[in-house]
Amino acid sequence: MISFAVGAPDPALLPGELVAALAADVVAEHGMSVLQYGATRGFPPLLDQAQILLRERAITGAAGRTHIATGGSGALHSACMALLEPGSVVLAETPTYGPAVKVFRSHGAVVYGVESDADGILPEALAATLARQRVAMVYLLPTFQNPTGRTMPTARREQIAEVVLRHGVTVVEDDVYADLRYQGDPLPAFWSFAPHSTVYITSLSKTVAPALRTGIAVLPEYLLEQVLAMKQGIDMQTSTFNQAIAAGFLRSAAGAAHVARVVENYGAKLAALTAALRRHMPSGFSWTEPEGGMFVWVEGPAAVRWRPTSPVKDSMPVRIRCHG
Numbered sequence: 001m002i003s004f005a006v007g008a009p010d011p012a013l014l015p016g017e018l019v020a021a022l023a024a025d026v027v028a029e030h031g032m033s034v035l036q037y038g039a040t041r042g043f044p045p046l047l048d049q050a051q052i053l054l055r056e057r058a059i060t061g062a063a064g065r066t067h068i069a070t071g072g073s074g075a076l077h078s079a080c081m082a083l084l085e086p087g088s089v090v091l092a093e094t095p096t097y098g099p100a101v102k103v104f105r106s107h108g109a110v111v112y113g114v115e116s117d118a119d120g121i122l123p124e125a126l127a128a129t130l131a132r133q134r135v136a137m138v139y140l141l142p143t144f145q146n147p148t149g150r151t152m153p154t155a156r157r158e159q160i161a162e163v164v165l166r167h168g169v170t171v172v173e174d175d176v177y178a179d180l181r182y183q184g185d186p187l188p189a190f191w192s193f194a195p196h197s198t199v200y201i202t203s204l205s206k207t208v209a210p211a212l213r214t215g216i217a218v219l220p221e222y223l224l225e226q227v228l229a230m231k232q233g234i235d236m237q238t239s240t241f242n243q244a245i246a247a248g249f250l251r252s253a254a255g256a257a258h259v260a261r262v263v264e265n266y267g268a269k270l271a272a273l274t275a276a277l278r279r280h281m282p283s284g285f286s287w288t289e290p291e292g293g294m295f296v297w298v299e300g301p302a303a304v305r306w307r308p309t310s311p312v313k314d315s316m317p318v319r320i321r322c323h324g
Ligand SMILES: Cc1ncc(COP(=O)(O)O)c(C=O)c1O
Pocket: 005, 006, 007, 008, 070, 071, 072, 073, 074, 097, 141, 146, 174, 176, 202, 203, 204, 205, 210, 214, 215
């Protein structure tokens, strides 16, 4: 099996030279403080840069409750520590990002899938489930979802926000692919429709480098102190050195040019992949045509058995599910 569960960047597109130059710059600029312990909430210059990135996603007025996490995964883990206890119920889209389900279960949570369509989780199904039981967290991936590639349109975001606000439940919005948009206009983050009930999580792993382990989280007021206390216990803080490099990347023209190059390259790969699917897939198969991200979801008819013959190299991730 070739696992495409984690969206790994193309190694040829990792910005080695730029990161090496920034590593030297940050020591020259900040001295030994970048090698020292720092504030658990985050390195101030990166928190400032994060606000610029968040503003582009309609996330404003929350600078005081933004923090830098050890990747999107670290943000998810500390949110789970604050929100979940054994027996807690987590609701997720179907299908959803498998590693997150493992994290929820590791906190003793019971995870239920809520019926979803091409636009994401269904408001009626979510409302019915929330009416039936107490729920600790709704986990959503509204943009370029892993694994389907689908994006929740603005109207659906508004409908889901109305449902979660009515039921007073916390949403975790996992938005690590937002900057990999190849077509169409950016959508406002789900957070912007429920800013006091949503944990917003994003990451620099997909556009800069996973090894920087730099994520950004925006927390509701009621979770901020608790999450930071948990984070202090888990890893004290996200590496100041890495945060300084990330801040340098985000404020540099070379960083912006790198992200543009990544987007252009992945956009061309996605176009090649969907063109190949149109050309080669037999009738009875269907697939998503995302405007960005790293995933295309292919479904086949019941009679088909998928048997991979050789490893697929150097391609966009494809996940194939056959019914039956
Ligand atoms: C949906 C989703 N969330 C989170 C992550 C983890 O991101 P990070 O490297 O920032 O921990 C991934 C990585 O593939 C992902 O696909």
